[in-house]
Amino acid sequence: MDDLTDTRLSGNAQEDLTERGYSRRQLARIAAVFSVGAVAASVGRPAWAAAGVPDPAPVVKTRIGANECWTGPLMPGQKAAAAIIADGNRYAPKDERGDFIKAVMAVENVPYDHVAPWPGSSDPLSRAVVSFCSPTRGLVTADPTFELAGRTATWLGAPVKAVPLKADYSHDVKAMLAANPNAGLYYICTPNNPTGTMTPLADIEWLVANKPKDAIVLIDEAYTHFADKAPVASYMAAAGKDVIVMRTFSKIFGMAGMRMGFIMARPDIIAKMMRYDGGMQSGALPLPSLACATASLTDASGIMARRKEMEEARGMTLAHLKKKGLTVLPTAVNMFMVDWKTKPAKDMQAAFMKEDVAIGRNWPIWPTVSRITVGSMEDMKNFTRAFDKISAA
Ligand SMILES: Cc1ncc(COP(=O)(O)O)c(C=O)c1O
Numbered sequence: 034m035d036d037l038t039d040t041r042l043s044g045n046a047q048e049d050l051t052e053r054g055y056s057r058r059q060l061a062r063i064a065a066v067f068s069v070g071a072v073a074a075s076v077g078r079p080a081w082a083a084a085g086v087p088d089p090a091p092v093v094k095t096r097i098g099a100n101e102c103w104t105g106p107l108m109p110g111q112k113a114a115a116a117i118i119a120d121g122n123r124y125a126p127k128d129e130r131g132d133f134i135k136a137v138m139a140v141e142n143v144p145y146d147h148v149a150p151w152p153g154s155s156d157p158l159s160r161a162v163v164s165f166c167s168p169t170r171g172l173v174t175a176d177p178t179f180e181l182a183g184r185t186a187t188w189l190g191a192p193v194k195a196v197p198l199k200a201d202y203s204h205d206v207k208a209m210l211a212a213n214p215n216a217g218l219y220y221i222c223t224p225n226n227p228t229g230t231m232t233p234l235a236d237i238e239w240l241v242a243n244k245p246k247d248a249i250v251l252i253d254e255a256y257t258h259f260a261d262k263a264p265v266a267s268y269m270a271a272a273g274k275d276v277i278v279m280r281t282f283s284k285i286f287g288m289a290g291m292r293m294g295f296i297m298a299r300p301d302i303i304a305k306m307m308r309y310d311g312g313m314q315s316g317a318l319p320l321p322s323l324a325c326a327t328a329s330l331t332d333a334s335g336i337m338a339r340r341k342e343m344e345e346a347r348g349m350t351l352a353h354l355k356k357k358g359l360t361v362l363p364t365a366v367n368m369f370m371v372d373w374k375t376k377p378a379k380d381m382q383a384a385f386m387k388e389d390v391a392i393g394r395n396w397p398i399w400p401t402v403s404r405i406t407v408g409s410m411e412d413m414k415n416f417t418r419a420f421d422k423i424s425a426a
Contacts, residue, residue, distance in 0.1 A: 098406060100256075102284060102286070102367075105287045106291070107287070110326065113324040114324050137297070147271060148297055150318055153283060155181060160306050162191070163309075165217040170218075172186035172216060175204050177399065178220070178225055196208045204223070204225070217248055217249070219248065220253065221250060223237070230365060231260060249277055250277075254280055256368075258284070258340065267297050285340065288322065292322060293318070368406050378402055382394065390415055
């Protein structure tokens, strides 16, 4: 590698990043982001494993630690995915990508060119950071929230400010702007992971109206379908604001392993996120995943039934924990935060694991608070039984 040349990045990308103030070391790190898949393939392990993320925990009976859905894709999605396998010899037998975008248009009321599908939402989330942050334009995020944006920014050498949530656990948008009035990206996760709480649209609109020029507000709505009357920000994308609205099929749609997600944003914002690979990651997606997502997105009654099932299991669990005197933070979706008060969350996680129940992690800001995913009624009965056993010991 000589001076600023890294053969893993195109000439345009290098020029662009050099102009934006990246050092040679930082360029090499960015190049590694886009070649990690190739590195992983060469050693026969998944990309996330090669990137330093530990292999998943051993399979346990009750898995309520990773905010997955307790069951597989909605039935219309499963049928569509199975049916298209026979046409898998073609890249695009009948414009399945276009059909998916049309389903998003119908549900979200956004123009065709404002939608980009992805294999999940982790890629566009990290990519938004790479595209809009730099050593001089940092990231502002919340604390606690989903950490991926913060990790990507730290890795790239962009400054990160993590602003505590308000007393009602919504994002403190005024404090977020004050924390860095010249950031490149403001990350709002609503409903928020791990608290399950929502930030009012009026607050997000305020941030969009008052943020610096060229900055982007990234609105992560991964859990939106689990909430009754969730605020949905797609109208801001349709109106051409400086926003990226992000969705995933890994949650209520039960497709975490099938990898589907999408963003809604102005075409020029989407184009900036494609600078590095010409859009391949969004342009060519596995057909069964595309077909499954298209058929699932419009299955309003299936989505509603799943939400009701989750609410019932959550209601039973929260009532049990409250009866035992535990403090549970308010939540609108399929996860909740329980405060063990005198016991470190890490010890409780280990104790539950011994009972064959994998609960979620804790966030450093709250060392005695664990995140629990709401699974099926049976999962949650296993959880409350394990809790009773652990607390009686
Ligand atoms: C808030 C949030 N955003 C994004 C993701 C990424 O999920 P995926 O890449 O499966 O779409 C997750 C996963 O847990 C999440 O909780």
